[in-house]
Amino acid sequence: xxxxxxxxxxxxxxxxxxxxxxxxxxxxxxxxxxxxxxxxxxxxxxxxxxxxxxxxxxxxxxxxxxxxxxxxxxxxxxxxxxxxxxxxxxxxxxxxxxxxxxxxxxxxxxxxxxxxxxxxxxx
Numbered sequence: 646x647x648x649x650x651x652x653x654x655x656x657x658x659x660x661x662x663x664x665x666x667x668x669x670x671x672x673x674x675x676x677x678x679x680x681x682x683x684x685x686x687x688x689x690x691x692x693x694x695x696x697x698x699x700x701x702x703x704x705x706x707x708x709x710x711x712x713x714x715x716x717x718x719x720x721x722x723x724x725x726x727x728x729x730x731x732x733x734x735x736x737x738x739x740x741x742x743x744x745x746x747x748x749x750x751x752x753x754x755x756x757x758x759x760x761x762x763x764x765x766x767x768x
Contacts, residue, residue: 724745724752727741727742727752728742728752
């Protein structure tokens with residue numbers, strides 16, 4: 646029995662002291678981090694380029710937007726004058742205003758004289 650008792654501690658000691666195979670988990674983590682860093686860097690560069698392209702497109706459309714605003718203001722002025730003529734009884738102007746309203750183009754109401762606003766002094 647003494648052999649069995651001595652063998653048992655030897656087995657326990659040998660299991661505790663048994664060398665454990667170490668894997669290079671640091672290398673795997675480093676490779677993963679480098680891959681993520683490269684991916685995020687690539688995405689950042691792509692977003693930066695797209696932002697520059699969008700800025701260039703917006704700048705190229707700026708003149709077209711200004712021109713369309715001028716035309717819209719001219720059309721609005723023309724429609725105001727046509728509406729005034731229609732209100733004065735001009736048959737052609739009345740026909741134009743009616744057709745535009747049928748097509749869903751709003752004709753601005755005739756301009757009313759601006760009322761004087763009372764300015765109260767601040768206390």
